[in-house]
Ligand SMILES: NC(=O)C1=CN([C@@H]2O[C@H](COP(=O)(O)OP(=O)(O)OC[C@H]3O[C@@H](n4cnc5c(N)ncnc54)[C@H](OP(=O)(O)O)[C@@H]3O)[C@@H](O)[C@H]2O)C=CC1
């Protein structure tokens with residue numbers, strides 16, 4: 542089996558060797574899915590995984606825009622349309638200086654499996670730009686978004702490809718992008734998700750990724766007779782996913798000890814309660830400040846510049862910032878300090894070394910493609926509401942989100958149980974996600 546996996550990876554590397562994040566994401570899937578393919582005749586000899594690692598379409602384009610001083614800037618825009626076997630391409634847009642083809646291909650590849658797991662009819666895609674919204678005025682962000690959509694609009698549509706937010710793309714950016722799409726195409730459709738409430742957005746979509754991650758972690762804890770009640774929870778990031786993960790942890794009776802951004806982390810000994818979280822939401826979403834300001838405001842908190850929060854002892858860790866933010870040594874520290882559960886809110890935040898440590902220690906570990914799928918699942922619910930031209934209540938969307946996260950958890954358990962009863966959620970998510978897409982690809986022939 543190892544030889545088979547190596548031969549496959551050699552072929553992937555020969556075409557994509559310069560794309561480390563993409564190779565990392567494919568390796569993890571290959572290690573779990575190739576043994577499954579070998580045992581299931583219908584998938585033999587069809588080169589399905591090799592077809593899945595090649596994007597159906599990879600778009601790259603110039604985005605030229607003018608800043609407040611009249612200076613012209615050029616950024617690179619992308620959309621990776623990875624797989625449409627089970628529905629229109631679906632996945633977020635990331636605006637961050639680290640964006641490149643490798644990062645977006647890993648995200649688009651993971652999205653294919655994640656979207657399949659949601660049980661909703663969505664293919665996988667991802668896009669974005671190396672544009673950095675930090676430090677830009679609202680007008681500059683608007684001009685960039687409009688320039689980006691001037692090109693992107695011809696490649697997307699409600700039945701073709703439906704982008705949404707990701708790092709650096711929130712409600713403000715989705716508004717500007719939607720406005721320009723509507724202007725150019727002269728149509729009001731559900732071409733983007735994460736829209737504002739009064740113009741087609743779904744209740745709970747802003748909360749969905751963070752809430753969903755905590756619902757998933759709660760399902761994992763239940764398998765051990767545990768819950769969030771009274772647990773100390775360490776969270777990284779302080780953006781959309783981290784904020785709502787923290788909110789749900791508080792609602793379930795847990796204590797949130799940390800939040801972070803790319804500058805460092807804050808540790809609040811007394812816990813980040815609802816009032817302090819409201820301060821963080823205003824700081825990050827309106828004033829666009831740094832998390833260090835939290836420690837200036839609250840005496841109970843300390844700020845640790847240039848560090849990640851994994852050194853803080855906890856019961857549960859929720860990495861909600863970015864890829865490869867939690868390494869092998871961090872994992873060892875978490876385990877040594879008594880952590881029993883790690884659920885990824887971000888995409889691929891744990892390195893392969895970290896995942897190895899979690900599995901070796903037999904603690905609960907959920908990969909992002911399963912545990913953070915609540916965001917895109919609720920985007921799928923937004924698409925349904927747009928198509929039906931109706932709007933579901935907060936309670937209805939939240940219940941559907943809970944049910945979907947429970948279904949994803951059950952699928953992971955079905956495909957991920959090891960002989961000793963330990964659930965390898967990585968294996969479970971990869972195989973469960975693969976089966977649905979592979980079956981659709983088989984049915985549709987070689988295209
Ligand atoms: N939004 C969604 O619905 C979904 C998001 N995700 C994933 O969740 C993660 C967070 O996304 P989201 O909350 O939406 O993004 P936001 O832009 O709202 O927040 C991102 C957060 O991560 C921090 N961060 C970004 N890059 C780094 C870095 N290199 N080192 C340390 N911290 C960093 C940011 O800090 P700073 O401000 O300093 O950059 C910020 O606190 C991403 O991996 C994303 O792909 C997954 C599913 C859905």
Ligand SMILES: O=C(O)CCC(=O)C(=O)O
Pocket residue numbers: 631632633634652655703704705706707734888913914916917918920
């Ligand atoms: O809601 C969406 O379509 C995108 C969510 C996303 O980008 C993700 O799941 O990583």
